[in-house]
Amino acid sequence: MKNHHRLLLSLLLGACAGLALHQFGENDLLQQFNRYAIEPVGQLFLRLIFMIVTPMVVSGLMLGVFQLSSHHGLAQVAKRTLFFTVLASSASVVIGVGLVNFFQPGRGMDIPQLHGDITGVRNIQQNAEQAKPMVEALLEIIPKNPFDVAGKALEGGMLPLMFFSLVFGAALALTSAGKPSRWVEVLEETYAACMLIVDTVMKFAPLAVFALVFQSTFKFGYQILLSLGFYLLVVVFGLLLQQGVVYTLMLRLFGNLRPLAFFKQCREVYLYAFATASSNATLPRSLELAEQRLKLAPEISRFVLTIGSTANQNGTALFEGVTVLFLAQVYGVDLSLSQQIQVVLMAILAGIGTAGVPGGSLPLIMILTQQIGIPAEGMGLILGVDRFLDMCRTTLNVSGDLVIAALVDRQTRDEKNSTQ
Template identity: 45%
Template sequence: MSEARAAPRKLPLHWKMLIGFVVGLAAGLAVHYTVGGDVPAVAMVTKYLTIPVKTVFLNLIFMLVIPLLFAALVMGVSEMGDVRAFGRVGWKTLLYTVAMSALAVVLGLVLVNLLQPGAGVDEALALQLLSENAENARGIVSSAGEQPSGIDMLLSIIPSNIVAAASSNDTILSVMFFALMLGVGLVVNRNEATETLRRGIQGLFDVSMTLIGFVIRMAPYAVACLMFNMAVVFGVELLVQLGAYVGVVVLALALHLLVTYSIALKLIARRSPLEFFRGVREAMLLAFSTASSNATLPTSLRVADEELHLPRRISRFVLTVGATANQNGTALFEGVTVIFLAQFFGVELSLTQQVTVMFVCILGGIGTAGVPSGSLPVVALICAMVGVKPEGIGLILGVNHFLDMCRTTLNVTGDLAIAAMVSKDEDDIPGTEAAIGPA
């Protein structure tokens, strides 16, 4: 009698990406330091293999990013439930979520501008890489230069034609504003018709996530091609810049986690930061190991109940909403990544453009796709919007899983911290445990 053989375990996607990253980097460095990038044979490989593969990958990302972001943002807002029914608990949750996300992105942008991890690359080499598909690059840069500023930028966020806005990368804020308004409308109007609409948008979200999942499976090959293209041009200097980038991201995440949240816990929740972090360490470790907010949610709920002793009704509401809407670490990561790539390719971003990046990162954090490298479409879209070559995302994919573990730890810990802040004074209200009514 033969024994059934266990099915071989598939290699996780992030390991495949790392392999593609290393293979592409090694091949590119070998070519750079042996024959050079100007040899006709190398030009043939890039023209007919590596550039077409990375172009197909990026085009698929851009094709799906609008429906994905639109549906994710609508569902992220609508899943907050009836904010009016939760009274001040709902509004405090919303206020703290937006405020902490904004602080995270601002901290990231300040650090990446001060430390300049992408600076120092030879401008001629950067321009050489940017000259690939020069027509597309010129189109992106020229459109970025025409972006409105000041009060015109604020007015341009409100679209007069949402279909026209959805057709252009430059007006993604308009699409996100419309999605935000639609999500709010679904929150305040609960009836059979709006539930049908909500289920339809949920279907769009599910389909978009499935398709993005298929596209992401192509990422290891695209990463190899992207890294080969850049390593041929930049050589070992690429590794130096990448190490500096990882250091800045981790530093920004650590400062927001240990400093910003400690201050908020002390001033708002009236809790000892040391006691809080000691109580949530189990959830933090699980978040770091799984790199998934949703997978950590059951542990977060138990920690909030048994270690932090938060009102159960409040912690369930805040943590469930936060698993989707409070993505501080993801928003910070996206902001730092876009500015790093701008520095790497020598693209000067104005204050207006950086403010736009901040807004998109905050809104994008509300509904980040729950698939591996789910923030990748947002980063690629913001890059194109501000005139940075989107193929630069190949730089980050090899180290993305480690950074994903770090930012998920911040996301989960932030959810618990916000639950503690919201619970301050609420646990003294009689009947809060049973139901939270309007304040």
Template identity: 45%
Template sequence: MDTTKKGGIPLHWLMLIGFVIGLGAGLYVNQYIGPETPWVLWLTSNVTGPAGQIFLRLLFMLVIPLLFSALVVGVAEMGDLQSLGRAGIKTLLLTIVVSSIAVVIGLAMVNYFRPGDGVDPALAQQLLAQGADGARGIVENAPTSIKLGDFFLDLIPSNVFTAAADNQILPVMIFALFFGIGLVMAKSPNTDRLQNVIEGLLEVTMKLINMVIKLAPIAIACLMFNLAALFGWDLMMRLAAFVGVAVGAMAIHMFVVYPLVVWIGGKMNPITFFKGVREPMVVAFSTASSNASLPVSLKAAEQELKLPRKIARFVLTVGATANQNGTALFEGVTVLFLAQFFQIELTVTQQVVVMLVCILGGVGTAGVPAGSLPVIAMILVMVGVPAEGIGLVLGVDRFLDMCRTVLNVTGDLVLATVVSRGEKDEPVPPASSPEPEPAVATVA
């Protein structure tokens, strides 16, 4: 209940109020005062900017222990490797299918509406120079190609602590997956006590994140003020067509594909589903982070959707990094938009390559704000589009990041709903769990 109300007002309404106040104040400053005014520069650099970043850092500080403990506990609660394998295969297949549909929708929308056509070449070069500085760090750090063998090799951490220190989420999750499997295989009083410790870590981490999320309304107001005050409407208007196509494609996937998957695959009323996931959607929109939204998603899955806890924990923790439908869609739309912007026609073969890399990139993208930008830069290099062009979308990326994160988080909950449907033995563990606990307590 900590994340639902604050001072008697539901938290998602406070977040919306913070969003509106920050956006309105920022646009007023941009239009009538000027972003270069000394006190505005001081405010965005020393107050609103750091306030928003502190909120995000508090969340990211807790992401690694949350992901590790939630995934280990989710796997261990499966009880046997057969149910774990069944849930894992369903999750993987559904991720590939739904992500493919998302990318196809995005590419079809860009090819039909062609938002990047008709740009004055001189303006294109001017904007490219304008965005080059902001994009330089992303381009320099982006890989120049993608190798399937290296991708799978990088999934296995040679040192899990180094991977955690470098914020390499996927290798840490692979270690947590193996650790959870080990707990299932090596069942003993000692491993039971270890599992209890990890469950305690999960509870503490979720409690801390719930406390941090109470700061969200203030942080959202600060983040939106900075965005609106510094960029105003100029860059947003230039990229209005791009934003419209991207949001339109996401809306189709959200309100057409997801309801069909929930209805057909999960046998749940889509209206009931969306009513149950309102809070994770708002948190995802405000934080632009799948990982930061994970505790709220876990709570909604268990309390609102009434999904089995062990399936919800497994699918949602894996999905926070591996099921990025919105990210895959956004990457495809951005690459094709920039190709059109610089008058570079991509063949059907090149677009198929873009689609495949976007699906793979959606699986490997970190669930943090702007985590997809290095992947986009890599794809641009592969298809011969100036990678510095990514700087053009940086001004509106925050808003689109918020939108695609909503799609990612909702997709994780869709996935959990469908995977849960086939698990007929879900109600059994809660009924039998009170019996072993006294035995463990007496041994201790």
């Protein structure tokens, strides 16, 4: 059986088992089994992957920048990456806002019955209150101590770590002047060791996928999906439009690539992203797929995918736009066209820098909602379905990273061929 088939089977079995046992969720024996047998399996797998994300990001990004700088191609690759990121993110938010205005999923909802997990709302509110002003947040992208931000990379410090890696990689290219460098050898060996760890850990992926999906379905069941079904369908429909229409057109128009063949090659990574709900956890597999199966230039895939795991969050941007307008409809807050445009722009910006871990976008949504007068308690409405939607939007985020990497690689190759 192929690996993606095993992952899909594990996902389905985990979902079915969780749904079947959800009705017995109050049983002490089942709760103990879930807590001490199932939950540790999924968490152990994620921790093993998260363990090598920081050294992989640093070594991969430094190598990518070093190789691009050595060939004077960094500026062009960066411009293309930024162009495709803004294009895809803008399209995703416009789709989401358009759908929520057309279908009006929040009209007439009975608010008191759906306040959800108050503790969870308070935790999100605390995170949102800790958010820094825009100017201060921009300044903190430049780290005072790269070793300090490396230790906090998975807790909001990824952008500063990436900035340091970009600067250091470019400096390596300038100091080496095309000559062999001991630093580069160390980085290459570090990157290779990270990939070896990923290959080893992935042998246990089917078991981990079962555990992770079982966790979500056992805890929430399908009742919460029914109560917020209309909202959930609007978000998922928007994500499908982004994947099936926007990404397809981008691959056709800008890369002259066959979308169905491309998506088929990426299916294993899609399943992995869906199960883990984490762009950071999926990054090692995306890098491996890009170089081994898609045959992208390593210096380009390492640069684009590493940057994209944090800066290119199409699915998150769409989700944030839909959710803010949905909550506005629920609470009867009528937004003018200018306010909706503000939501669109802020959702695009908020998608850049969102933590690539499960639930990383929720504090940003709370910031957006509070700015337009929606009560903080409104977040309780979506907490029950957020895990499922997080799995869906993470899949789109990862897909967008791979699409952009393929387009940048194709255009860079075409440019080289035309100049030869």
